[in-house]
Amino acid sequence: MRRLFLILGNDVRRHLKAPLAVIIYLIIPLAMTGLVGIIFGPRTEPSQLPPIPVLLVDHDKSLASKLLLGAFDADQLKKMFQVTVTDEVEGRRRMKAGRASAMVVIPERFTLDLLEMKPVTLLVVKNPAEQYLPDVAEEFMNTTAVMLSGAVQAFADEARGIRALLEVPLRSISWEALAPEFGKAQKKVLAAEKYLNPLLLRLKEEETKAAGAKTRFTRADLFSMILPGMAIMFLLFIVQTLMRDIISEREDGKLRRMLTTPLRPLELIGARLLGGWIMGMGVLLVMVAAGTIVFRVTWGPFGYFLFLGGVASFWTAAFFALLHALVRNRNQAGAFSAPIILAFSLFGGSMMNQEAMPAAFRTVGILTPNRWFIDGAALIRDGRFPWAALLVLAATGLILLAVAVPALRRRTSV
C-alpha cells in the first residue's frame, strides 16, 4: 500500500509540474456555462428578447399612419422595438442586407381608405434569416390592426365627417354647425373611456410550475442546470489524459524499468486508478467552487453531491482503465477517447437539455454516464438522494473495473 501511495504522489507531482492542459480543460466548461447562461438566462428587463429592429415606411403620411407610428412610442414598446422611419428603397435595401427584423409598409391612402371604411392592408416584410423576432413584430402589427379596426368602426360617423372635411376648404366649414357632431363624438369618447380606463378586460398573468417545482427561474437556476453536464463532460476529458499514462509508460519503457523494482503490477494499476479517481474528485471540487462563486450555482446537499461525484469519478477511472487496456498505442487511445467522450456528451445531455432532444437521442443517452450524472445532480438540487444514478454508475463502474484489472495485468506484465 505504501508503494501504491508513493507512485500516486509521484504522479501528482509530475502532473502539477505541467498543469496547463488541465487548467484549459477546467476553463472550457466554465466558459461554456457562462456563455450559454448569458444568452439564455432570464433577464432583468421586462422583455426576454433583445430590442427588435423594425423599419417603418410611411407612404400615407397622414392621420392614421401618425397614430400607428405613435403606437411604437409607448413606453413599454420603445424598449421592445427599435423603430427607424425610412423610405421604401432604403428599407428594402436594408432588409435585403438583413439589417432589421421586419419592415412595416403603410400604403398610400391608408388614412383616406380607413375614413371611408374601406379595407386596407399593412405590409410586413420579414427577415428570412431570423426565426423569432420577425414573428413578434408581425404579431404586434396584427394586434395594432385589430385595435385600429375597432377604433375606426366605433367612430365611423366621425370618420366620415373628417373625410368630408378633408374635401372642402377650411374657410368654408361652419364650425358652429358642427357643434352637435362634436357633442356626439364627445359622448362616444366618454363611453369608450368607460371600457378603456381602466380596461374592461385585462389579463392577470402568472407563471406557474408543476407541483413541487420552484416558481421563479433565475439565471443561477440555469447555470445550475448547465454546469453539471459540462462538469461530467470535462471530467471525462481530464481523467482520460491522466489515465493515458498507462499507455505512454509502456511505450516509453518506463513500465519496464519500474517493474525491475519490488513493485507489483497490481500496485501500479491501483495507483493509476486511484490517481484517476482523485483527479476526478479534484476536478469536480474545483467546478463546485467555481460554480458557486462565479455563477452562484446551487448544488443541493453537498454530501449527496460529493457522493455522486465520487461514484462518477470512480466510473470514469474504471472506464478509461479498460479503454487503455484494450488499445494498442497512444495514438489509438487518443483517437478513441475524444470521440467516445463527445458521443457520451452529445447523447447524455451535456451539450443540450435532454427535454429538447429527439426521443431516439434520449434513449441512447441512458447508456452514458453523463445522463446518470446529470439526472443525479438534478435530484440532489431538489434535495433528493439520487439512488438510481448512484446504483447504475456504481454497478457499471464495478463491472468495468472487473474487466479492466485482469486486462491491465496482462498488458502490464513485461
Add this chain to the structure above:
Amino acid sequence: MAGNDLRIMVGDKIFFFWTLAFPILFIVLFGLLFKAGENAPAVAELTVVNLDQGRWGAYFVEKIKSPGVKVIMADKEPAEYNRLLILPADFSAKIEARRDQALPFKKRSDASTKAAARVETRLFQAIARLISELVLYGDGDLTKFMDGHPEFRDLVQVKSQFPENTVTVVPSGFDHSIPGTTIQFIMMMVMIYGGVTVMEDRKKGVLGRMLFSPLSTGELFQAKLLGRWLMGVLQALMLILVGKIFFRLNLGSFPLSLVVIAVFALAMAALSVFIGSLCSKEDMIIGLAVLLSNLFAGLGGCWWPNEIVPPAVRKLALASPAYWAMDALHKLRFFSGGFTEILPNLGILLALAIVLTVVAGRYFKIRD
C-alpha cells in the same frame, strides 16, 4: 507534401468520425431542434376554464379561437396544462355592469415561450375586438347584446412576406444546422488534427529530416498550411454532399458558399499551424482547440440564431471568425446574395487569414 499529409489523415479511420459521423449527429440534432421550433406556434394550446354563469364567456371563447390557437375547454383547473385562462363565474355579470375585471392567465414556465406569445397576442386581440363591439353598441342594455349587435370587421389587415428576390418559404431546419455544424467542425477538426500533427512532426524530428530534402523552411510551412487547408475544404465538401443527398440542403449559391468556406478554412489552417508550433503537448492542443472552436461557434451563430443574443454579445460576436463565415452563408442562402454582398465578409476573413498566416509563419519551428 500537403497531399501526403492529407493522405495520412484520410487513411486514419477515426478521421471519418471527426469529419463525417460526429458532425452528422450534430446536424440531425440541431436540424430537428430548429424544425421543432418552427412547428411550435402551430400547436399553441390554451386551456380555458369557463365558470361564467352568463353568455359572455362562451362568446369571448369564440373570439379567441383561431387556426394558430387550439382551445381546450375544461370544467376545472387541470393539473397539466401549458397555458390556462379562467373566466370567473361573474364574467358576464361584470361585463353587463360595465365593471372592469382581470382574467387569471397562467403560463407554465417550462412551456414554449413562442407558443405562449402567440396565445397571449390572440387574447389581446380578442379583448380588443370585444371592447370595440361594446363601444359600437353604445349605452344600450348589455343584457340584450346577444340578441343583436354590430359585428366587428377587420378593416385593417396585415400581409407578411419575405424581401423580394430572397426566399419564398421558410428554410428548413437543416438549412440552418448544416452550415453551422460545418463551420464549427472545420474549426475543431483543422485545429485539433492540424495542430497535433504539426507538433508531432516537430517532436519526432520529421520536420527536421525534411530539411534534408530540397525543401526550405518556408516551403515546409507553406506545405503544412496547404495540407490543413485542404483538410478543412475536404471536410466541408463531404458534409455539403451528405447534406445535399440526405437533407436536401440548399446553400443558395454553391460556388460562392465554397469560396466563403475555403477562405475561412485558410484562416483556421493558419491558426492550427500556430497552435501546433506553440504547444508541445497533444492534450493542450486539443483543449485549446475545443475551447476556441466552441467559443467561436457559440458567439458566431453556429448553434443558435444570433437574433436572440443580447446586444453586447452580438458585438462580441464580431471577434469570432465563425460569425463572418456564418453571416456570409446566411446572405447567400436567405437573401439570395451574390459576390458583392459577401465581399465585406470575404475581406475580413481573408485579412484574418493573412494575419494568422504571418503569425504562424513567425512562430513555425522545425525543432523544439
